[in-house]
């Protein structure tokens with residue numbers, strides 16, 4: 026391995042505010058095209074933007090969670106370019122005085138990835154391309170949806186590190202409630218900058234940028250492909266050209282979109298329609314006090330106060346829907362360890378990645394407490410849980426109706442065991458003659474006689490009492 030890959034990521038996250046960044050149109054992804062629009066977000070002449078305070082709150086909240094410096098005097102700039110999805114022909118963004126700078130995010134192995142800056146901007150509309158050569162339609166519902174762009178330093182060294190960083194960043198944004206980060210809906214997307222250099226070289230190589238990648242899978246493959254392509258070029262005696270490339274995940278290839286582009290090309294200038302934004306001490310403190318528990322704080326609490334192990338903690342905290350379910354169950358009085366155990370072994374296998382759990386926490390808590398009180402067997406518990414999951418049945422009603430409660434009266438169990446012993450004299454004498462296997466057979470017959478509704482360990486110990494005297 027002579028070559029080192031150097032990666033920087035620019036992550037765009039759509040904020041989950043109720044309204045857009047510069048107007049009061051709703052932020053919605055399921056409405057009919059062009060129904061959530063107004064003069065401001067469609068760039069009508071004379072329409073003026075007014076900043077959504079929630080966007081500032083969310084940007085600062087994220088900046089604080091990433092350990093950034095919050096710039097108390099910040100402002101917006103115009104990024105000028107023409108494209109049909111951008112009706113004003115400029116995007117309101119931040120270049121000269123971004124709201125947050127100089128943070129970091131820790132990834133696996135304790136490595137810290139620098140955050141160069143975080144800034145606020147507006148999203149563009151969406152082009153809906155028809156068949157090749159046919160019409161293209163434009164939906165402006167997304168125009169003016171608030172975005173934060175989080176720009177990392179070029180501190181990442183492999184596709185794996187990039188995915189680790191993105192995974193943690195996504196978890197963080199979800200946990201602090203600023204974005205739902207649904208990559209399939211485009212609410213989290215990344216521009217990937219890749220360059221290569223020989224190990225030990227201090228200077229960075231020439232980089233290329235791949236824009237708007239919206240799946241971890243595509244990002245990983247794009248980095249690996251681009252790194253390989255650049256190494257091949259350099260080893261073949263050619264040079265890497267600075268350019269923007271388009272990643273085609275279907276063909277697993279990247280293509281040139283346009284060559285070198287600098288800030289100059291966008292003719293940035295301060296946005297004249299918005300005043301300087303001043304963030305007061307009070308405002309900053311208010312945002313701090315409203316910030317929910319960060320992922321690392323949550324993990325520490327799970328380990329130290331709830332007594333969960335490392336593995337369970339990491340797994341639950343990898344997914345906000347698991348966190349919500351877990352905390353609800355614990356709030357309802359369930360034992361945290363039992364909850365983690367059942368959640369991760371029995372519930373998780375029934376839920377798709379990132380899906381909400383369609384199970385009532387109340388039903389879940391009822392089932393695991395019935396099992397731990399030995400009122401139903403563990404296997405009955407699992408079966409009832411599946412029913413509650415898929416059909417929403419009421420656990421107690423279902424268990425009662427189907428006669429699944431365990432027999433808890435010891436004299437009833439003993440009566441049944443005595444009958445089994447009488448009916449299986451051969452196995453009994455084999456067991457007494459030292460054959461362990463015969464004992465297992467007797468346990469099996471006993472469980473059968475009890476209809477599976479007794480605690481197997483209790484049956485075992487009662488049998489020993491009856492047979493070993």
Ligand SMILES: [Zn+2]
Nearest residue numbers: 048050063066
């Ligand atoms: Zn609007």
